[in-house]
Amino acid sequence: MEAVEAPRVHHQLMPDLVDIESGFASSEIKFLKTRGHNVTVFDISLGKAEVQAVKREMVDGLIYAASDSRKHGVAAGY
Template identity: 45%
Template structure:
């Protein structure tokens, strides 16, 4: 088990200019939460949408896939058919998921988003 799971991320555009900064709290759930939000940003979601999208967490042992209540049902059906043992995490319990914050720049405008799972307020400058 790592001593620290912090994983602040700063992303640049191909020209070296600032693209986004992402960080999270949540212990072992930090890494998968940050990666899932990064993927959501890569798929073109706005930072708020990327953060609020449902999350999954698997620690390898015990063999269960923890999913928050907002995860798309069609994806859950696919995971069940693939043999995953799914348990639901209460998104109102902040220790159940990694809580992510994002600041992103697009066309000279900064967009900030903070995970509603922890009642955060987004500010960026």
């Protein structure tokens, strides 16, 4: 469930821009710019893209949940 806490990338065609959360290596951002992308980097704490996730393990049927800390939520089951 590490993906829930990972920095996000959002690409949009119109307008043509790439929003990247801080947390990516400057070399990765530079690479995108050299490829012609219009890159905007925003502070990861702004929480522009929150996610919640649930995973069911196929082997034992256990259910795992994760809540994005950007939204200050908690994973809970009932």
